[in-house]
């Protein structure tokens with residue numbers, strides 16, 4: 001029987017990766033014992049594929065609208081809005097904290 005080395009998508013580890021059931025779309029799921037995260041080798045859902053969320057943020061920075069992004073990347077409109085909201089919270093956190101400390105003192 002041929003052995004296939006599965007590489008963890010997050011930490012590139014090959015030794016401590018075990019099979020961990022199936023997804024709803026019948027794809028094999030794996031668990032990495034080192035970083036304790038789950039992943040699949042290929043996804044049916046486009047939004048789950050590695051690098052797509054970064055691409056959504058990049059497209060919005062370069063002037064694409066939400067509907068442009070939906071059409072090009074073939075993800076849901078709610079996914080695009082959620083990713084943009086989360087990224088703006090992450091990027092503006094220090095800005096809000098700075099303003100808050102100015103107003104409250």
Ligand SMILES: [Zn+2]
Nearest residue numbers: 008011032035
């Ligand atoms: Zn890992």
